[in-house]
Amino acid sequence: VAIMGRNKKTLDEAKSKLGNGAVAHQGDVTKFDDLDALYAKVDDKLGKIDVLVVNAGGLTAAPFDQVDEAIFDSMSDLNFKGAFFTIQKALPFLNDGASIILIASIAQSLGFPGMSVYGATKAAVRSLSRTLSAELADRGIRVNTISPGPVETPIYGRIGVPESQIDGMKDQFREKPLLKRFGEASEIGTVAVFLASSDSSFIVGEEIIVDGGIVNI
Structure with a gap:
């Protein structure tokens, strides 16, 4: 590893x-x-590499009319450009039949205030997964996406909004999912392990949403 x-x-x-x-x-x-x-x-x-997980990303929350060029560029560079070239530069080192797993977000499926750039970059990641699935098929390389919902990680303390607003956002998330809780990082990890394994050998270009029911219910 x-x-x-x-x-x-x-x-x-x-x-x-x-x-x-x-x-x-x-x-x-x-x-x-x-x-x-x-x-x-x-x-x-x-x-040689058998599995590539493209997980780097970040979020700076800001209302649309307050997004400046620095915020736009930093999130675009990290979330999309970084993902794009992480994969491109890995290609010579990937085994045929490898699995590529991109981490997107339900923010690319739903509209969350303050996440205009973040949601757009994650939508770009999802689109990239589809395109690469077609382009890399001749090498047997599978490309899939995991789109997590709210997960208990330190990112919520670093997204540029007051603690009270973060707490309110967490309460709203907890009210909506059927499971009434945040996800755990390990619950994202188990999906990644599945996509990395031969158990998912017939799954290509797919998005697996891991969000406790926010998007679909």
Whole structure:
């Protein structure tokens, strides 16, 4: 297993949990040199890639009329451009028959105030999954998308809105799903494991929504 992230502390913690043999690389998906260095390291230490999970992303919440160029560019670069070139630069290192899993969001299916750029970038990720499914079919590479709903992660403390507003948003989310709770990161992980495995060998270009019923019910 190889992982990449910007925060060395969380990288080291994750590598420790993964155990011996895991490769951790500090880098930024918006920087091509970092991606090149990542894949060179993976190729040297682990060989060809069977599964690629494109998970990097971020959110800065802002009303539409307050979105400036810096906010637009930072989210577009991280959520879409980063995903696009993470995959493109991985192609020479992917085995035929590999599985690519992109992480989008239910924000690309529903309209959430303050998430105009975020929702658009995640819609672009979903569209990319469909296109790549067609383009990479001759290599037997499957491309699928997971669109999570609200999940208990630290991102809610970093999206640029007051704590009281975050609490209100959480309450609204909890009222709508059938399960009346936030999801857990492990519940997204189990879906990723399924898409990475041969159990999903006939699933291509699909979006699996993991949201406790928000979108469809």
